[in-house]
Amino acid sequence: MTTYNWGMIGTGVIAHEMADALNAVNGSIYGVTAVNAEQTQQFATEKHIQHVYPNAEAMIADANIDIIYIATPHTFHYDYIKKALNAGKHVLAEKAITVNAKQFDEVQALAHEKGLILTEGLTLFHMPIYQKVQDLIASGKLGDINMVQVNFxxxxxxxxxxxxxxKDLAGGALLDIGGYATAFARSFLNSQPNVTLTTVKFFETGVDEQSGIILKNPEQQMAVMALSLRAKQPKRGVVSGTKGYVEINNYPRATEALVTYTEDAHSSHTETLTAGNSDLALQYEVQDMQRYIEVGHDDGQLAMSRDVSHIMDDVRNAWGMKFPFD
Structure with a gap:
């Protein structure tokens, strides 16, 4: 497999984990930059990163770098993605990839124009268990999928x-954790929802503290989501069909799915599907990103992120919640 030179923007918690994943997959990391020069140097030393740059622009301009990884607050993603794509770099950006659908559509079009891979760091798109669940659904053993329920x-x-x-940093439950729930829901719906019903409790700063969201698509499939930043819930998703349902706990990094078959009204039986390792979640992301570049397409991942971005815009519009940069 080809080895790629990665450049990292940001040195926060998820960047530490990504650096470990990059080292595990590739054996080295080419470059890093962040706002605090002292912290960046310390990060580079700790993670054995070869080059430290004074700013993102200098790193993006380095012809030796193939892929830019963005782990800054959401509000900075859009500008860095555009700069990286315009410089001919592939991009993996943490979720939420952009703060609204207008920004997303622009960077998606730019990536297509430049012939580059742009993906979003949503772990559940890369966990092996999801392919097993999708194969199960495709087999017809769960019947017609009618309902998805998901909490975070x-x-x-x-x-x-x-x-x-x-609010100035695109805070709130929807953009922070809601991307996972929305991506889970969209993954098991046959098409993009065209109906959104929702209610919200706002935090005193004007961002969404918690919400309930119902989605429905033209096939009449529904998804029900519950999100909160001030009430702990299990990360649990349920996909329900006419012949059974699948329960997936800790779904952002799931390795197990409990299947209950219900076709017989008098009895049911279960089976457990297993795949992957939650500790390797970001390594799966790295491996997939590099595979996308090698084969020249992303297996539809960016199209799924597009749908998620537009769903979240529809939800915020229903709340009447605008960010300063919308």
């Missing part, structure tokens, strides 16, 4: 100054 509840400390609650 995080309990963030009460701190109006934290980025999670900062």
């Amino acid at each position: 509840g995080s309990l963030k400390d009460y701190d109006p100054t934290n980025r999670f609650f900062n």
